[in-house]
Amino acid sequence: MFNRSFKCGLAALALVGLSLPVIAETHVDDAWVRATVPGQQSTGAFMKLTASTDSKLVGVQSSVAKTVQVHEMKMNGDVMTMGPVDAVALPAGKTVLLDPNGYHVMLMGLAQQAKEGDQVPLTLIVEDAQGKRESIELKAPVKALNSAGDGHDMHGHEHKHMQ
Numbered sequence: 435m436f437n438r439s440f441k442c443g444l445a446a447l448a449l450v451g452l453s454l455p456v457i458a459e460t461h462v463d464d465a466w467v468r469a470t471v472p473g474q475q476s477t478g479a480f481m482k483l484t485a486s487t488d489s490k491l492v493g494v495q496s497s498v499a500k501t502v503q504v505h506e507m508k509m510n511g512d513v514m515t516m517g518p519v520d521a522v523a524l525p526a527g528k529t530v531l532l533d534p535n536g537y538h539v540m541l542m543g544l545a546q547q548a549k550e551g552d553q554v555p556l557t558l559i560v561e562d563a564q565g566k567r568e569s570i571e572l573k574a575p576v577k578a579l580n581s582a583g584d585g586h587d588m589h590g591h592e593h594k595h596m597q
């Protein structure tokens with residue numbers, strides 16, 4: 435008797451979990467972290483973010499780095515510079531690219547070398563228009579240094595064997 439109702443309870447819970455009304459949701463696609471060489475202290479994490487409602491990325495955390503910042507690349511005269519930003523706007527339904535030429539996640543003070551094939555845990559903090567925060571946990575695969583720098587590797591097909 436107990437056993438049966440317990441199972442029913444679990445099934446009901448599972449159903450509720452699947453059909454929860456989605457108020458604000460952010461999808462993360464194609465996340466990756468650039469591989470480092472021995473002794474390198476920092477690297478970048480890149481991904482595509484799509485929020486279902488107007489939101490912003492307000493922070494990122496990772497257990498592999500002492501400090502994680504969201505950076506923006508900017509042309510300062512003729513010089514490309516980068517620096518931390520407070521937030522990255524995620525307009526509803528629009529895919530925002532975090533790539534080596536724009537916004538990116540900077541992992542600083544790495545505990546160890548990021549090697550191709552490793553998985554780097556990341557927690558994204560996304561805030562919706564009402565100020566409600568959600569955290570999104572993901573694991574980003576480490577890809578080779580030239581993944582984005584070399585035009586031939588832009589599409590990443592060369593690394594598909596990893597999966």
Ligand SMILES: [Cu+2]
Nearest residue numbers: 505516538540
């Ligand atoms: Cu940076």
